[in-house]
Structures are given as structure tokens and as C-alpha cells.
Amino acid sequence: MNDSELDAVYTRLCKTMTQLGADKSPLFLARFALLAIGQIGDPVTVERMVDDAAAGLAE
Known part of the structure; x- marks a missing residue:
């Protein structure tokens, strides 16, 4: 995957989470x-x- 493809996939991931809403994003990420x-x-x-x-990320 080149940088442009990586950017496109990441953008789709972010847009999908935005469309689902903050309450469903953790479940979406777990399923993904x-x-x-x-x-x-x-x-x-x-x-x-x-x-x-x-x-x-851990404290």
C-alpha cells in the first residue's frame, strides 16, 4: 500500500467512525x-x- 492509498483508507476509517458516532466507534474499532x-x-x-x-498509551 502506498502513501496515497494509506491516506485514503485512513480517511474512510475516520469518516465511518464520524458517521457512526462516538458511542459506536469503540464497537466499530473492535469489530474492525x-x-x-x-x-x-x-x-x-x-x-x-x-x-x-x-x-x-498506558499510564
Whole structure:
């Protein structure tokens, strides 16, 4: 995926969350994550991505 495609996909993700509303965004992100995990299909990669996503967010 090139930078332009990444930007387009991220923009669609953000617009979808805006359309769903703040109350449904966490559920949407959880469902999206489960679908992405299934598509990735590699537990080691997914675990690394979870760690990377959480880095710097914990207090």
C-alpha cells in the first residue's frame, strides 16, 4: 500500500467512525480489529501490532 492509498483508507476509517458516532466507534474499532486479525492470519504479527499500537498509551 502506498502513501496515497494509506491516506485514503485512513480517511474512510475516520469518516465511518464520524458517521457512526462516538458511542459506536469503540464497537466499530473492535469489530474492525477482529476482521483485520482474521485477514492477517499470523498471531506473531498481530501480537506485535497490538504491542506497537499500545506503546506510549498506558499510564
